[in-house]
Amino acid sequence: MTTILIIDDDIEFCETMESLVRRMDHRCVTAHTLKEGTDYLEGHGVDVVFLDVRLPDGNGLTALPAIKKSSSEPEVIILTGQGDPDGAELAIQGGVWDYLVKPTSIKQTRLSLSRALKYREEKRAETPVALNLDNIIGSSPAMRKCFDLVAKAAVSNSQVLITGETGTGKELFARTIHENSPRAGNNFVIVDCASLTETLLESTLFGHKKGAFTGADADRTGLVKVADGGTLFLDEVGDMPLSIQRSFLRVLQEKRFRPVGQTQEVTSNFRLIAATNRNLEEMVETGEFRRDLLFRLWAIHLELPPLRKRKGDIKRLAMFFIDHLCEEYGVPNKGFDSDFFETLSAYSWPGNIRELFNVLEMAFITSGRTSTIYAMDLPSNIRIKVAKASLSRDSAGANQPQVEAGDTNPQVTRILAETAVEVKRHFTSNIPEIKEFKGIMEEQYLRELIRHTGGNAKKIMQISGLSKSHFYTLLKKKEISISSE
Numbered sequence: 001m002t003t004i005l006i007i008d009d010d011i012e013f014c015e016t017m018e019s020l021v022r023r024m025d026h027r028c029v030t031a032h033t034l035k036e037g038t039d040y041l042e043g044h045g046v047d048v049v050f051l052d053v054r055l056p057d058g059n060g061l062t063a064l065p066a067i068k069k070s071s072s073e074p075e076v077i078i079l080t081g082q083g084d085p086d087g088a089e090l091a092i093q094g095g096v097w098d099y100l101v102k103p104t105s106i107k108q109t110r111l112s113l114s115r116a117l118k119y120r121e122e123k124r125a126e127t128p129v130a131l132n133l134d135n136i137i138g139s140s141p142a143m144r145k146c147f148d149l150v151a152k153a154a155v156s157n158s159q160v161l162i163t164g165e166t167g168t169g170k171e172l173f174a175r176t177i178h179e180n181s182p183r184a185g186n187n188f189v190i191v192d193c194a195s196l197t198e199t200l201l202e203s204t205l206f207g208h209k210k211g212a213f214t215g216a217d218a219d220r221t222g223l224v225k226v227a228d229g230g231t232l233f234l235d236e237v238g239d240m241p242l243s244i245q246r247s248f249l250r251v252l253q254e255k256r257f258r259p260v261g262q263t264q265e266v267t268s269n270f271r272l273i274a275a276t277n278r279n280l281e282e283m284v285e286t287g288e289f290r291r292d293l294l295f296r297l298w299a300i301h302l303e304l305p306p307l308r309k310r311k312g313d314i315k316r317l318a319m320f321f322i323d324h325l326c327e328e329y330g331v332p333n334k335g336f337d338s339d340f341f342e343t344l345s346a347y348s349w350p351g352n353i354r355e356l357f358n359v360l361e362m363a364f365i366t367s368g369r370t371s372t373i374y375a376m377d378l379p380s381n382i383r384i385k386v387a388k389a390s391l392s393r394d395s396a397g398a399n400q401p402q403v404e405a406g407d408t409n410p411q412v413t414r415i416l417a418e419t420a421v422e423v424k425r426h427f428t429s430n431i432p433e434i435k436e437f438k439g440i441m442e443e444q445y446l447r448e449l450i451r452h453t454g455g456n457a458k459k460i461m462q463i464s465g466l467s468k469s470h471f472y473t474l475l476k477k478k479e480i481s482i483s484s485e
């Protein structure tokens with residue numbers, strides 16, 4: 001059933017609206033403060049919100065973005081006692097469906113509500129584009145937003161600008177847009193603007209005639225022409241020299257250009273996707289990037305989040321990539337110890353997914369023929385960084401939470417990982433028997449446990465998971481007395 005929420009502090013008005021909405025066979029909920037209204041939106045599906053502007057706890061227009069972004073993304077109709085043109089403009093910019101000034105006629109209110117609901121129904125009925133996202137892993141909210149944009153980009157012919165830190169998947173997403181677009185049957189052509197000098201970039205993009213410059217010993221077709229009917233992917237577009245930016249802008253507008261040393265123009269019907277990890281708006285301010293080109297580029301702007309902001313995706317990315325490696329190396333699928341994912345999640349991944357995949361490949365090789373991959377298999381530099389970050393976090397917080405029963409918090413995991421690094425370092429030449437090693441570690445653990453709990457038997461059992469009899473047997477075996485610790 002359709003639900004309409006009325007946020008208005010005028011109780012009488014709410015009652016009138018409620019009866020109008022009910023007569024239209026919709027469910028109606030009223031809220032007399034902004035807080036009440038936004039609280040309701042958090043846990044319930046709402047189709048349309050009638051929103052007053054002046055409310056006891058704030059201005060409705062200020063809350064508009066949060067209301068629009070709430071989980072059911074309702075349409076909003078402003079119903080205000082004091083209409084003012086600036087407020088109306090602000091509201092419309094904020095995406096409201098209608099702006100009505102009280103008193104409104106029943107007819108007008110009904111019409112506005114019916115139209116908003118019709119629009120909402122049509123929006124829902126739009127058939128979602130079935131994307132082929134075979135090689136892209138991610139189900140975090142940030143990634144789902146990106147997939148929506150990929151779907152929009154795939155069906156349109158507009159320029160796309162993809163931004164994001166290094167290794168976040170800009171090229172992968174550009175290829176995915178191409179492969180899901182009607183141009184998929186034609187070329188996807190990559191030009192890396194950062195790796196070419198100014199002259200080389202010009203001839204690479206536009207091509208040249210034999211003899212146009214020293215070394216041009218044959219005609220060469222430019223990559224803009226190779227992308228005819230397909231997609232041209234300009235990687236690191238922020239590194240494009242200003243002189244080329246000027247000529248490229250013209251190519252974008254007219255889809256025609258002149259190869260170096262040639263008098264005749266060539267045409268190309270290409271679709272442009274550009275990517276960069278630089279801030280182009282800042283570059284425009286400093287005069288390093290043309291504003292007009294930037295405006296052309298970002299008809300659709302896809303901003304890829306860094307991996308540290310979507311840690312929920314790390315596990316699936318790791319499983320996907322290790323499965324891929326198993327297949328490539330022809331070995332049976334491997335399992336993972338839980339400490340493996342904990343360590344991966346505790347690292348900040350400045351090189352994003354590229355770095356993650358490199359590290360996983362190293363761990364995969366280190367794990368050899370074993371069927372499980374452990375944190376120990378990760379490169380020591382990663383484990384050390386994780387351990388150090390955890391320790392410095394610990395020393396920064398004065399009152400650290402006590403380690404409770406069964407607590408395998410990241411701090412403990414980190415310390416264990418660090419211990420493992422130490423053990424590995426010392427064992428290079430001389431490895432003791434496992435019994436001896438276990439004995440030493442066990443004794444160390446018991447002494448620490450007693451010190452930490454002050455010898456409180458209940459806490460000892462809770463934390464260690466040992467039974468009373470087992471604990472006292474161990475104490476006897478190690479010749480430890482509770483009072484001396």
Ligand SMILES: Nc1ncnc2c1ncn2[C@@H]1O[C@H](COP(=O)(O)OP(=O)(O)OP(=O)(O)O)[C@@H](O)[C@H]1O
Binds near residue numbers: 164169277
């Ligand atoms: N969501 C994802 N799912 C699976 N693999 C991914 C994902 N994102 C990126 N990758 C992989 O990570 C690696 C780096 O991706 P890509 O080269 O597209 O990054 P980039 O942002 O273009 O990097 P750079 O800025 O350094 O050029 C590639 O192996 C790519 O396949």
